[in-house]
Amino acid sequence: MKPDTLAAQALGWIDETTRAITPPIHVSSTFLRDPDNQYRSGRVYARADNPAYDQAEALLARLEQGQQAMLFASGMAAATAVFQALAPGDHVLAPRIMYWSLRNWLMNFATHWGLQVELIDMHDPAAVHAALRPGQTKLVWIETPANPLWTVTDIAAVASAAHAAGARVAVDSTVGTPVHTQPLALGADLVMHAATKYLGGHSDLVAGALVTRENDAMWQRIRTVRAQLGGTLGSFESFLLLRGMRTLYVRVRHASASAMKIATHFAAHPLVEKVLYPGLPDFPGHEVAARQMHGGFGGMMSICARGGEAAAIATAAEVQLWKRATSLGGTESLIEHRASVEGAGTPAPTNLLRLSVGLEDADDLIADLEAALAAAHR
Numbered sequence: 177m178k179p180d181t182l183a184a185q186a187l188g189w190i191d192e193t194t195r196a197i198t199p200p201i202h203v204s205s206t207f208l209r210d211p212d213n214q215y216r217s218g219r220v221y222a223r224a225d226n227p228a229y230d231q232a233e234a235l236l237a238r239l240e241q242g243q244q245a246m247l248f249a250s251g252m253a254a255a256t257a258v259f260q261a262l263a264p265g266d267h268v269l270a271p272r273i274m275y276w277s278l279r280n281w282l283m284n285f286a287t288h289w290g291l292q293v294e295l296i297d298m299h300d301p302a303a304v305h306a307a308l309r310p311g312q313t314k315l316v317w318i319e320t321p322a323n324p325l326w327t328v329t330d331i332a333a334v335a336s337a338a339h340a341a342g343a344r345v346a347v348d349s350t351v352g353t354p355v356h357t358q359p360l361a362l363g364a365d366l367v368m369h370a371a372t373k374y375l376g377g378h379s380d381l382v383a384g385a386l387v388t389r390e391n392d393a394m395w396q397r398i399r400t401v402r403a404q405l406g407g408t409l410g411s412f413e414s415f416l417l418l419r420g421m422r423t424l425y426v427r428v429r430h431a432s433a434s435a436m437k438i439a440t441h442f443a444a445h446p447l448v449e450k451v452l453y454p455g456l457p458d459f460p461g462h463e464v465a466a467r468q469m470h471g472g473f474g475g476m477m478s479i480c481a482r483g484g485e486a487a488a489i490a491t492a493a494e495v496q497l498w499k500r501a502t503s504l505g506g507t508e509s510l511i512e513h514r515a516s517v518e519g520a521g522t523p524a525p526t527n528l529l530r531l532s533v534g535l536e537d538a539d540d541l542i543a544d545l546e547a548a549l550a551a552a553h554r
């Protein structure tokens with residue numbers, strides 16, 4: 177069956193007791209012990225075992241072609257659980273261009289905890305080869321396409337180099353989504369999603385997820401991190417997440433098609449210095465993206481306004497339809513001056529506006545941005 181079919185029916189699950197097609201929201205924090213002192217249900221306490229996760233985890237694992245999935249309280253909780261499952265002293269590689277909050281956590285917290293974190297140009301295979309320390313590097317973290325420049329990393333190439341050095345590979349595939357990219361099939365060991373974004377899809381929940389290729393010792397350590405540190409998702413959010421995932425394919429395909437149209441339009445615009453979007457043929461990394469992304473290049477792009485920072489901020493101030501807000505992957509299109517969000521050390525040029533393309537009509541979005549650029553330059 178096609179993934180669209182699996183998602184639309186959430187794997188076709190029905191409740192055998194009530195014949196319900198939509199799963200109930202399980203809220204119990206604790207589960208009954210058997211009289212002989214066993215827990216045959218496999219569930220003890222909801223910090224570790226919440227049946228509210230079952231359908232969403234099963235569906236996501238299937239869409240990512242992995243063995244198991246785990247939901248978390250946020251994308252950050254999911255990502256940091258992977259690093260917390262490593263041991264102090266382990267060497268990890270992460271990209272210079274990546275979601276800024278995770279980069280900050282790696283440099284300011286994970287290093288204090290004893291991880292040796294090295295930021296490299298992950299999209300450059302020579303840089304990856306040079307940085308890998310066989311036997312010492314335990315994890316290579318990829319984000320592709322990566323915030324906020326949409327840098328593309330060749331997952332298969334990095335995975336084969338990392339595996340040869342004895343390192344695991346985890347991919348933040350929040351922007352690629354299972355609709356366009358299958359990191360596990362390309363050789364990655366773990367996939368991470370800020371499920372807050374496209375998986376949820378409606379800007380109404382904060383959630384994270386991991387999917388593993390193998391139920392191995394590392395995965396069990398991650399499970400222990402979730403159970404003991406308590407970065408667990410609420411039951412209602414799990415329900416919302418599954419509801420969002422049912423329409424994932426329709427939403428992401430629409431957003432990607434609109435993003436391609438918008439990127440193409442503004443690539444030749446006199447008030448735009450450049451458009452950063454992996455779908456554009458002259459974008460560095462387009463060739464790799466065309467190889468590893470299927471059916472589109474995602475709904476995220478950035479435009480660099482002519483006229484510098486002031487023109488970019490003025491453009492964001494003038495939009496009527498686009499919403500000035502952070503985050504991404506919702507039904508509504510968002511615009512933000514990324515350097516203002518990320519602050520000192522950001523790789524975002526000061527004239528960069530990050531765009532999350534939603535589900536509105538693409539021509540309406542183009543017209544609104546056109547008018548805002550014109551007004552900003554008046």
Ligand SMILES: Cc1ncc(COP(=O)(O)O)c(C=O)c1O
Nearest residue numbers: 250251252275348350370372383
């Ligand atoms: C690519 C990417 N990874 C991870 C995260 C973190 O997710 P959350 O905000 O759910 O913690 C985000 C959030 O913006 C993101 O865009």
